[in-house]
Amino acid sequence: MTDIADADARLLKWFDNHQGEMVSLLEELVNTDSGSADKAGVDKAGSVLIRFLNDAGISTSVVHDEKRGDAIVATVQQSVASNEQPIVLLGHRDTVFEKGEASRRPFHVRDGRAFGPGVNDMKPGVVVNAFMLAAFKELGGLRTPLTGLFTGDEEIASPFSRPIIERHANGAVAVFNTEPARPNGNIVTRRKGAVFSVLEIFGKAAHSGVNFFDGASAINELADKIVRLKGVTDERKGITLNVGLVRGGQTVNTVAPYAAAEIDLRFVEQQDRASALSRILEITEDCRTAETSAKLTIKGEFLPLEETSASKALFDIYKTAAAHLGIQVEGELTGGCSDSGFASAQGAPTLCGVGPVGGKSHSPLEYVELPTLLDRAKVLALAIHRVSAERCQCSGANFIQH
Numbered sequence: 001m002t003d004i005a006d007a008d009a010r011l012l013k014w015f016d017n018h019q020g021e022m023v024s025l026l027e028e029l030v031n032t033d034s035g036s037a038d039k040a041g042v043d044k045a046g047s048v049l050i051r052f053l054n055d056a057g058i059s060t061s062v063v064h065d066e067k068r069g070d071a072i073v074a075t076v077q078q079s080v081a082s083n084e085q086p087i088v089l090l091g092h093r094d095t096v097f098e099k100g101e102a103s104r105r106p107f108h109v110r111d112g113r114a115f116g117p118g119v120n121d122m123k124p125g126v127v128v129n130a131f132m133l134a135a136f137k138e139l140g141g142l143r144t145p146l147t148g149l150f151t152g153d154e155e156i157a158s159p160f161s162r163p164i165i166e167r168h169a170n171g172a173v174a175v176f177n178t179e180p181a182r183p184n185g186n187i188v189t190r191r192k193g194a195v196f197s198v199l200e201i202f203g204k205a206a207h208s209g210v211n212f213f214d215g216a217s218a219i220n221e222l223a224d225k226i227v228r229l230k231g232v233t234d235e236r237k238g239i240t241l242n243v244g245l246v247r248g249g250q251t252v253n254t255v256a257p258y259a260a261a262e263i264d265l266r267f268v269e270q271q272d273r274a275s276a277l278s279r280i281l282e283i284t285e286d287c288r289t290a291e292t293s294a295k296l297t298i299k300g301e302f303l304p305l306e307e308t309s310a311s312k313a314l315f316d317i318y319k320t321a322a323a324h325l326g327i328q329v330e331g332e333l334t335g336g337c338s339d340s341g342f343a344s345a346q347g348a349p350t351l352c353g354v355g356p357v358g359g360k361s362h363s364p365l366e367y368v369e370l371p372t373l374l375d376r377a378k379v380l381a382l383a384i385h386r387v388s389a390e391r392c393q394c395s396g397a398n399f400i401q402h
Contacts, residue, residue: 004389008324011381014135019374022127023114025052026373029093029123030107030116034069034152036094042069042152045093049130049150056134068160069094069152073168076137077145084391086145087384088168088348089129090177090339091355092122092154092161096362105364113358113367120368125178125355126150128377135381144173144388154339157196157300162342169343169350174314174387176380177340178355180368182332188353189315189331192238192266193304193341195277199225199284200295205250205257215255216291219248222259225294228283229263232276238268239276240335262299266335270304270345303341307331310349314387318351321382327375354380 015022025048034045046069050060053074063071075086095101095118107116129148136146149168151161158165169175181187201222206215232241241263248259265280267273284296315331322329331351340352356376358368 004385008382008385010139011135011385012378014139015131015374015378015381018131022131022373022377023370025130026114026119026124026127027107029126030114030119031102033097033099033102034094034118035097035099035101036068036153036155038099039067039069041099042094046070046072046150046152049093049126052130053133056137058133058137063164065160071152071161071164072150073147074133074150075145075147076133076141078141078143084144085171085173086147086168087142087387088172088175088343089132089146089148090151090165090175090343091126091129091149092151092339093126094152094155095121096155109370112370114370115367117366120180120358120366121361122179122355124358124368124373125180127373128178128355128380131377132381132384136384142385142388144391146384151339157302157337158339158342159300161339165339165342166346169346169348172343172346172348173391175340175343175348175350176354176384177338177343177350177352178380179338179340179353180355180359180361181329181353181357181372181376182334183357183359185327185357186330186332186353187315187318187351188305188334188340189311189351190268190307190333191305191338191341191352192268192333192335193270193273193302194267194337195265195273195298195301197263197265197280197296197298199261199263200297201225201248201259201292202294203255203257203259203289203292206255208253208255212255216289217256218259218292219256221287221289221292221294222246222248222261224288225283226261229280232265232279237272239272240266241276241280266337268304268333269306302337303345305338305340305344305350305352308344308349311344311351314349314351317386317390318354318379318383321386322379324382325375325378327379
């Protein structure tokens with residue numbers, strides 16, 4: 001039997017012994033195209049993970065979807081009879097890159113940084129989660145079940161995976177989302193929520209020279225609405241509205257019968273969603289160009305990751321684990337969204353950005369600081385072990401075995 005310090009030491013040594021294998025799995029995943037719209041590619045990346053987990057003696061179950069990448073679930077626990085609620089690891093294997101990007105920019109390492117599509121967001125985090133399950137499986141497991149959820153549609157707001165995430169997060173002891181840590185090394189304790197929508201304007205076509213005044217320009221009405229939509233942004237509250245795409249018209253000599261804009265609304269607190277969306281709908285319905293009409297369609301959304309007393313306590317455990325390894329971290333707010341908001345909304349203490357350190361996501365310059373693949377895996381392993389120990393109010397001797 002060992003005490004908790006010895007158990008921690010065994011965990012750290014295990015990861016040290018598997019560093020090369022972690023890098024190899026990361027390389028294989030990065031070199032596998034898995035853009036969100038490429039179901040076959042996302043599922044191919046999933047098959048790489050299933051093979052790894054099965055080789056580690058961990059069974060997996062697959063939740064199938066016809067259009068999006070399947071969700072993979074794997075759980076490690078000491079006893080199949082355990083009725084403890086789990087600690088959940090979240091990670092998505094889809095990327096924003098088109099098919100063929102992996103062959104154009106394959107995994108490579110330069111000056112301690114690894115490059116390639118998805119090398120930061122978030123294939124290193126997926127690797128960390130897979131090895132986390134393998135470590136606890138080989139070392140004897142936890143009294144608290146450890147569940148890994150590997151999804152395939154996060155980059156498009158998880159239309160398929162959201163209810164699966166919510167189901168596993170409901171009642172969870174803790175949720176760790178291994179999205180990348182910030183470039184400064186901090187993790188994410190708060191994230192903005194978002195609503196992605198399309199504003200369509202329907203006008204009336206007419207020849208712009210012969211019968212100009214018979215037409216009703218959808219473009220003119222959209223332009224007016226865009227100016228008014230700027231007023232939804234409230235810097236003090238952290239609410240932003242961005243019109244990111246605009247399209248419309250028929251020909252240069254036709255009064256435009258149709259126009260559309262795609263809107264990105266972000267907010268720090270869920271309560272601000274309702275007020276901001278209400279204002280957008282008011283502007284949508286108030287058409288000031290005669291004979292035009294408008295329609296707003298929500299295409300997807302993320303919930304914010306809001307800080308709670310429980311998530312603060314979880315961060316304290318994580319920060320202490322990091323300090324044990326000489327790593328100083330703080331928690332911060334980011335405007336980017338993730339699946340962590342769905343988990344947090346279920347009442348589960350949730351931390352995000354606990355993956356390796358990197359930056360420049362969604363771009364050809366995307367990178368991960370390769371040494372942090374091991375470092376952040378170790379921090380997370382210690383944090384999980386201590387969360388489970390506190391949950392069960394017993395020593396590490398009951399978790400990590402000889």
